[in-house]
Amino acid sequence: MGADDFLVYVPPALFAVLAVTFLLLWRQGLANSWQWSAGFAQTGMGFALSTFPVEPKFDAFASGMIFIAAAYCYGSALLVHFGAERWRVARRLFVAGYSVLLVHSVFVLESLRYQLFLTDFGFACLLGFTVCIVVRKALGPTDIALVVASTIVVLDTLVRTFFFTFFRETSDRLADFVGSEYNLAVHVTTITICLSFPLAALTAMAAAVIRRHRDAAERDPLTGLFNRRGFAEVVKDAHGNVGPGAILACDIDHFKRVNDEYGHAMGDVVLVELAKEIVGVIGRNGHAARFGGEEFIAFLPGATIEVAFATAEVIRTRFTGTDRRSKGIDQQISSSFGVAVIDEGSVSIDAAIHRADEALYAAKAAGRNRVMIGSGPSASAGSGPSAICLPFPPPRSRRARA
Numbered sequence: 061m062g063a064d065d066f067l068v069y070v071p072p073a074l075f076a077v078l079a080v081t082f083l084l085l086w087r088q089g090l091a092n093s094w095q096w097s098a099g100f101a102q103t104g105m106g107f108a109l110s111t112f113p114v115e116p117k118f119d120a121f122a123s124g125m126i127f128i129a130a131a132y133c134y135g136s137a138l139l140v141h142f143g144a145e146r147w148r149v150a151r152r153l154f155v156a157g158y159s160v161l162l163v164h165s166v167f168v169l170e171s172l173r174y175q176l177f178l179t180d181f182g183f184a185c186l187l188g189f190t191v192c193i194v195v196r197k198a199l200g201p202t203d204i205a206l207v208v209a210s211t212i213v214v215l216d217t218l219v220r221t222f223f224f225t226f227f228r229e230t231s232d233r234l235a236d237f238v239g240s241e242y243n244l245a246v247h248v249t250t251i252t253i254c255l256s257f258p259l260a261a262l263t264a265m266a267a268a269v270i271r272r273h274r275d276a277a278e279r280d281p282l283t284g285l286f287n288r289r290g291f292a293e294v295v296k297d298a299h300g301n302v303g304p305g306a307i308l309a310c311d312i313d314h315f316k317r318v319n320d321e322y323g324h325a326m327g328d329v330v331l332v333e334l335a336k337e338i339v340g341v342i343g344r345n346g347h348a349a350r351f352g353g354e355e356f357i358a359f360l361p362g363a364t365i366e367v368a369f370a371t372a373e374v375i376r377t378r379f380t381g382t383d384r385r386s387k388g389i390d391q392q393i394s395s396s397f398g399v400a401v402i403d404e405g406s407v408s409i410d411a412a413i414h415r416a417d418e419a420l421y422a423a424k425a426a427g428r429n430r431v432m433i434g435s436g437p438s439a440s441a442g443s444g445p446s447a448i449c450l451p452f453p454p455p456r457s458r459r460a461r462a
Contacts, residue, residue, distance in 0.1 A: 067244070067247045067248065067251070068107075068110065068111045068243075068247060069111060070247070070251055071103075071104070071107040071247055071250050071251065072104050072105075072107045072108040072111055073104075074104070074251070074255075075100045075101070075103045075104030075107065076101070076104045078100040078104075078258050079097050079098075079100040079101035079104060080097075082096040082097040082100060082258075082261075083097035085265065090265065090266075090269050091265050092137075092140055092141055092265065092268060093136065093137045093140040093141065095133040095134070095136040095137035095140070096133075096134075096137045096261060096265075098130075098133040099130045099131075099133035099134040099137060100130075100258065102126045102127070102129050102130035102133065103126075103127070103130045105126050106123045106126040106127050106130065107247070107250075109122060109123045109126070110123070110237065110238055110243055110246075113238050116233075116234035116235040116237075117166055117167065117170070117234060119234070119237070120166045120172070120175050120234045120237070121162060121163070121166045121167070123179070124162045124166070124175060124178070124179040125159065125162065127179055127183050128155055128158055128159075128162075128179065128182050128183060128186065129155075130183075131182070131183040131186040131187045132151060132152075132155060132186060134187055134190070134210075135151065135186060135187055135189070135190035137261070138190050138191070138194050138206070138210065139190060139193065139194065141194075141203075141206070141264065141265070141268065142193075142194040142197040142198070142203070143197070144193050144194050144197060145193070147189075147193070151186065151189070151190075154182075154185070154186060154189075155186070158178070158182045158186075161178055162175065162178060162179070165178055166234070170234060171232050171234075172230075172231060172232050172233055172234050172236060172237055172240075173224075173225060173230060173232050175234070176221065176224065176225070176237075176242060177221050177225045180217045180218070180220065180221035181217075181218070181221055183217055184214045184217040184218045184221070187210065187213065187214055187217075188211075188214040190210075191207060191210045191211055191214060194207060195207050200267060202260075202263050202264045202266075202267035203264055203267070205260045205263060205264070206260040206261060206263070206264040208260070209256040209257045209259070209260035209261075210257060210260075212253060212254065212256060212257070213254050213257050216249050216253050216254055220242075220245055220246070220249065224241070224242045224245070228241070230242060277289065277290075278290025278293065280349070280350040282328055282331060282332065282350070283331060283332055283335035283350050284335070285335050285338075285339070285348050285349050285350045285356070286347065286348065286349040286350075287349060287350065287351075288349065288351055288352075290349065291347060291349035291351075291357065291359070294347050295347055295359050295361075295409060302402060302408060302409045303361055303362065303402075304361075304362055304401075304402055304404060305359055305360050305361040305362050305363050305401070305402050306359075306360045306363040306364065306365060306367070306368030306399060306400065306401045306402065306412075307357065307358070307359055307360075307368075307399065307400050307401075307402065307409060307412040307413050307415075307416040308338075308356075308357065308358040308359075308360065308368060308371065308372050308375075308397060308398075308399050308416065309355070309356070309357055309397065309398045309399075309400075309413065309416035309417050309419070309420045310334075310338075310355075310356050310358075310372065310375070310376075310395050310396060310397040310398070310420065311353070311354040311355045311356065311395065311396065311420065312330060312331070312334060312354040312393060312394075312395050313393070313394045313395060313396055313424075313428040313429060314393075314428075315327065315330075315353070315354040318330055318389075318393060322388065322389055326387065326388065326389065329387065330384075330389075330393060331350075331354060333379065333382060334354075334356065334375075334379055334395060335348070335350065335356065337375050337378050337379045338356060338358055338375055340378075341371060341374050341375045341378070342358055342360060342371065345360065345361070346358055346359055346360040346361065346363075347359045357413060357416075359409065363401075364401070365399065365400075365401045365433060368399040368400075368401070369399055369431055369433060372397040372399050372431045373397075373431050375395075375397070376394070376395055376396075376397055376429070376430070376431060379393075379394070379395050380392060380393070380394045380395065380429060394428060394429035395429070396420055396423040396424050396428050396429060396430060396431075397419075397420060397423060397430070397431040397432070398415075398416040398417060398418065398419025398420030398421070398422065398423055398431075398432055398433075398434055399416055399419060399431065399432075399433050399434065400412045400413075400415035400416040400419060400433065400434040415434035416434050417434075418434050419432040419433055419434030420432070422434075
């Protein structure tokens with residue numbers, strides 16, 4: 061058996077193994093999409109047709125449809141991996157138009173050159189379109205490697221089809237494909253250059269699994285905020301220290317009463333509402349966590365006590381002013397806050413959290429539904445005659461709040 065004979069058997073076997081591997085990974089919940097397995101299975105079927113041909117017209121049409129379907133599956137898998145819009149209608153219309161042209165090239169023109177150019181160009185366009193969508197979402201090294209590998213597949217396909225169509229004299233008979241230089245080139249580049257694609261996909265999926273497990277260990281499943289462990293990690297800088305800033309401690313007033321009167325399911329809804337208000341106000345300028353029960357903690361890097369107070373006041377006002385009658389809650393639900401600044405030069409925020417907690421308890425003792433400052437001149441804000449406001453207005457924009 062010569063080297064050329066051996067090469068034709070490698071891609072079908074290789075992609076069969078990849079298809080089974082990715083299918084098992086998907087069944088185990090490690091792969092995020094079954095389309096990976098479908099794409100590799102279809103690619104293997106396409107190569108199998110060139111290794112074990114049936115009839116020239118059937119082979120040309122079937123392989124064309126198989127490879128465009130593989131491109132569609134690869135694109136879908138990439139879009140799912142990166143959480144991008146699927147663009148189903150546009151991509152399916154492209155496949156439909158391609159199918160019409162393929163029928164014309166195979167059964168009307170009976171042109172091998174036209175069929176090969178159409179198949180490879182369609183494959184490159186469909187996969188390349190997906191790459192253009194996800195390229196901006198590739199942030200980590202493994203995701204960037206996946207985008208690069210996908211781009212390599214697109215470029216390899218385009219270079220090959222343009223070279224053999226416009227710069228190389230080849231037979232135009234459908235029956236001559238199996239023994240053509242084009243078929244050999246496809247096998248060689250698939251085994252060498254394009255093998256980076258499935259390897260990059262495996263690496264990216266492994267990294268995604270690690271991220272999911274890390275998030276599960278560091279995030280509260282109900283609110284999506286960090287838990288204690290995740291919060292302790294995210295507030296540290298590259299040297300393991302905590303920079304200057306302020307801490308907000310808050311919880312829901314009379315939360316046990318909410319659970320008792322409306323049920324724990326509705327209590328969970330209220331917890332999620334407060335979490336959304338916190339995230340909506342601090343945005344990307346801070347970090348929020350659920351420390352347990354109805355207690356929440358937020359860290360505002362670089363914030364002064366004035367900014368921290370005003371930020372807490374905005375959250376409190378928005379949460380208290382929420383109309384929940386459509387959810388079956390006919391009473392006002394409020395929250396209390398304590399704020400404190402992190403000591404200058406401190407490598408830990410534990411002391412600041414403790415002071416913010418003390419201020420929170422003071423706010424509870426003072427009548428609830430207010431903000432109070434820990435360690436130093438205290439102030440409160442809220443309803444009732446005992447509320448005392450600091451001499452600065454609450455922020456009018458999200459940027460000011462942070």
